Structure formats: C-alpha cells, structure tokens
Amino acid sequence: xxxLARAQAPKVRINDIELGRKGFLGYIRLLGGGMVKITPSNGxxxxxxxxxxxxxxxxxxxxxxxxxxxxxxxKMAMADTCEVRVSPNTSVTPNxxxxxxxxxxxxxxxxxxxxxxxxPVLQCIRFAQKEGKLTLASADGYRLADVALDFGEGEGNAxxxxxxxxxxxxxxxxxxxxxxxxxxNGIADHNNLVIETEAIRYKWASEAGSFPDYEKLxxxxxxxxxxxxxxxxxxxxxxxxxxxx
Numbered sequence: 001x002x003x004l005a006r007a008q009a010p011k012v013r014i015n016d017i018e019l020g021r022k023g024f025l026g027y028i029r030l031l032g033g034g035m036v037k038i039t040p041s042n043g044x045x046x047x048x049x050x051x052x053x054x055x056x057x058x059x060x061x062x063x064x065x066x067x068x069x070x071x072x073x074x075k076m077a078m079a080d081t082c083e084v085r086v087s088p089n090t091s092v093t094p095n096x097x098x099x100x101x102x103x104x105x106x107x108x109x110x111x112x113x114x115x116x117x118x119x120p121v122l123q124c125i126r127f128a129q130k131e132g133k134l135t136l137a138s139a140d141g142y143r144l145a146d147v148a149l150d151f152g153e154g155e156g157n158a159x160x161x162x163x164x165x166x167x168x169x170x171x172x173x174x175x176x177x178x179x180x181x182x183x184x185n186g187i188a189d190h191n192n193l194v195i196e197t198e199a200i201r202y203k204w205a206s207e208a209g210s211f212p213d214y215e216k217l218x219x220x221x222x223x224x225x226x227x228x229x230x231x232x233x234x235x236x237x238x239x240x241x242x243x244x245x
Contacts, residue, residue, distance in 0.1 A: 001025065001028050001029060002199070003084050003199035003200060004021060004024060004025040004028065004084060005025060006171045006174060006175075006197075006199065006200060007021055007082050007084060007171070007200050008080075008082065008164075008167040008168055008171060008202070009021065009080040009081050009082040009202070010022075010076040010080065011072060011076060011080070011081040011082075012024060012081065012082060012083070012084045013081050013082070013083045013084070014038065014055065014083075014084055015040060015055075016053075017040075017053065017054060017055050017066070017068045018068060018069060018072060018081060019055075019066065019069070019070050019071055019072065020070065020071025020072045020073065020076065021071075022071070023070065023071025024066075024070070024071060027066075027071075031057075031059040031062065032059075034059055034060055035059070035060075036057065036058070036059045037057070037058040037059075038055055038056070038057050038058075039055070039056050039058075040054075040055065040056065041053070041054040041055055041056045041065050041066075053067070053068045054066050054067045054068055054070075080164065080204075082200055082201060082202050082203070083200070083201035083203075084199065084200060084201075091198075092177045092178075092179050092196050092197065092198050093177075093179060094177040094178055094179055095151065095152055095178075095179050095180060095181075096134070096149065096151070096178045096179070096180050097178065098172045098173060098174070098175035098176070098177070098178040098197070099172070099173055100149060101149070101172050101178055101180065101195075102168075102169045102170075102172035102173045104136050104147040104149060105125070105136065105165055105168065105169050105172070106169050107136075107145055107147050108125055108136045108137060108138040108145040108146070108147055108162075109125065109138065109162045109165055109166055109169070110145075111138045111139060111140060111143050111144065111145035112124065112125060112138040112139070112140060112162035113139075113140040113141065114140075115163070117140065117141075119141070120207060120209060121159060121207070121209040121210065121211055121212075122138075122139055122140055122141060122212075123161055123162060123163070124138075124159040124160055124161050124162060124207050124209075124211070125137070125138050125159070125160050125161075125162050125165060126138070126157070126158075126159055126211040127156070127157070127158045127159075127160065127180075127182075127193055128156070128157050129151055129152075129154055129155055129156040129157070129182060130155050132150065132151060132152070132153055133148045133149065133150065133151055134148070134149045134150075134151035134180065135147070135148045135149075136148075136149075137211065137214065138162060139212060139214065144214055146214070151180075154182075156181075156182025156191045157182070157189055157190060157191060157206070158182060158190060158191050158192065158193040158204070158206040159190070159206050159207040159208075159209060159211060160193055160204045160206065160207070161207065164204065168195070168202065171197070171200070172195075172197070175197035175198065175199075175200075176197070176198050177197060177198045178195065178196070178197055179194075179195070179196045179197075180193070180194070180195050180196075181193075181194045181196075182194070183203075185205055185206065187206065187208065189210075190206040190207075190208070191206055192204065192205050192206060193206065
C-alpha cells in the first residue's frame with residue numbers, strides 16, 4: 001500500500017501486468033491488511049484464465065485473480081506507467097540521496113516554462129551527467145535555475161517535462177534508497193532517465209530538442225560585487241510589481 005501510494009503514474013506494472021494504480025490501491029486496502037501474496041495467475045478463475053495473463057492475489061483464506069489491464073481506462077491507456085517492486089531484500093544500490101535529489105528538483109521545477117509557452121524544451125528539466133557531476137537545469141527565457149550534485153563518472157543527457165516531476169519530489173523524500181541512471185534510447189545526445197527507489201521504478205523518455213547552452217553566459221570569474229539590504233530590495237520589488245506586464 002505504501003509503494004502504491006508513493007507512485008505517481010496512473011498505471012503500475014508488476015512483472016508484465018499493467019493495472020490502474022488507484023483501483024489496485026483501493027483493492028489492496030479492501031483486503032483488510034495482513035500478509036498479501038501476489039504471483040502470476042498461471043490460469044485460474046475469472047477473466048485471467050481466459051486471457052492466460054494476470055495476477056493471483058492471496059490474502060488469508062481469500063484468493064482472487066486480476067486480469068491484465070484491470071482498472072485501466074481508455075483515458076489512461078496511453079499514460080505513463082511505473083514499476084512497483086516490493087521485496088524483503090533491498091535491490092537498489094543507491095548513488096544519490098533521496099532528500100538531496102528531492103531538494104534539487106524543488107529548486108529547478110518552479111523555473112521551467114509553463115504549458116502555454118510555445119517552446120517545449122523550456123517546459124523541461126535538463127538532466128546532464130558529466131565529469132562526476134549531475135546537473136539539473138531549467139529556464140523560461142528570463143530566469144534560470146541550475147543545481148549541480150556530486151555524481152558518478154559517465155555521461156548522459158535527458159529532457160524531462162517539469163510537470164511530470166512535480167509529484168516525484170514528495171515521493172523521493174520518503175524513499176530510503178535512490179538510484180538515478182541514463183539509458184540509451186537510440187536518439188543522439190538524448191537518453192531515457194531512470195529513477196529507482198526500493199519500491200518504485202520510474203522511467204521517462206527524453207523529449208527531443210536542444211536545451212539552451214546557458215553555461216557560456218555564466219562568467220567563470222567574478223568581476224564586480226554588489227551588496228544590498230534584503231528588506232530594501234523586497235520593498236523596491238513590491239513598488240514596481242504593479243507595473244509588470
């Protein structure tokens with residue numbers, strides 16, 4: 001139940017079976033607690049037997065069968081899917097802290113362009129691995145957010161829509177182990193992004209396009225220095241706010 005509640009996608013995959021996440025979560029709750037055993041159906045009752053593909057769910061003296069696609073509506077048929085893995089053994093080797101990644105996303109997601117913006121690339125968060133660093137960046141054409149985290153060696157690049165990452169922030173804060181990786185997807189200079197926790201596996205295909213080469217605009221050396229009072233700056237900002245378009 002905890003794993004399903006933390007998942008963000010409307011569909012979940014267990015082995016090769018896809019289920020509507022909310023419907024499956026409600027079903028597990030109705031079982032009333034206790035130990036639940038979920039295995040491939042291998043035939044059995046109901047529609048799972050007819051299709052030969054489904055899940056066998058055992059809780060106490062109750063045994064039921066779930067067909068592939070249960071609780072998946074026509075609207076969510078093409079929506080995102082995440083994998084749910086619950087095991088007594090922790091199978092994820094972490095390479096990032098959950099809170100560390102959550103805080104980094106919280107810093108960059110608000111600066112991405114909105115859905116009404118006609119530049120799809122700026123609606124995305126750029127994930128880039130290079131020279132032992134993982135950089136997350138977002139921009140809307142006026143503002144820029146950039147966060148660099150210590151990371152492993154290798155190279156990777158992915159553009160993921162910011163709206164798809166908002167709900168992930170709270171889930172990462174609860175995760176005990178987090179692993180981020182890039183997978184080839186056949187597109188030059190773009191990879192699939194995979195984020196795994198001990199219970200959930202998230203995977204996104206990178207959006208097409210090139211993120212602005214903003215690093216060339218950032219000076220490598222500080223030439224000038226400015227000092228100001230924070231309260232005075234806020235008052236000045238509030239004074240000109242009514243004039244903004």
